[in-house]
């Protein structure tokens with residue numbers, strides 16, 4: 001299996017999940033500027049040109065981080081990375097994966113965009129992102145992980161995206177439950193190994 005990634009971007013969650021599942025994977029770095037890898041043109045891998053992308057051993061390619069996370073969890077149920085099919089807890093996990101993907105991830109992406117002025121970013125952060133941080137902080141206030149006591153792939157994705165605010169000058173240190181969650185996650189061997197593999201400084 002190969003995971004196409006770019007350091008610090010949204011492929012980190014997939015790598016964390018692969019490690020939690022105990023799977024061997026080859027990491028292939030994508031240069032966003034040139035859309036190339038050491039293998040060549042990244043658009044030949046996926047016409048979307050986005051990471052993460054997971055090339056399976058049979059040659060199939062999976063894209064969309066939240067879907068890759070579900071595939072990893074479902075292929076290795078013994079790792080308990082998602083609750084069982086059909087359970088209400090399962091839908092809670094999917095609810096969080098969707099929230100992180102469509103609201104938090106894409107909201108944070110605005111903060112990195114060269115197409116958006118600094119002034120607009122500041123207004124967007126205040127008007128859009130703050131309420132999401134408040135919601136997450138309140139949710140985590142009485143929980144160790146998104147689902148309670150059990151780690152799931154939703155935590156990997158949430159951790160991944162919540163590691164971005166500091167990179168764009170957004171201060172989330174005033175959210176105590178988020179800070180505890182980030183510190184707890186940073187202790188997981190899967191997270192440490194993934195950050196090291198991507199050459200990232202540990203938070």
Ligand SMILES: N[C@@H](CCC(=O)N[C@@H](CS)C(=O)NCC(=O)O)C(=O)O
Nearest residue numbers: 009010032049050051052064065066
């Ligand atoms: N819908 C995709 C979006 C993935 C995405 O936004 N990837 C970003 C990095 S976090 C990317 O590859 N950007 C390429 C670029 O900016 O050139 C998913 O959820 O996996």
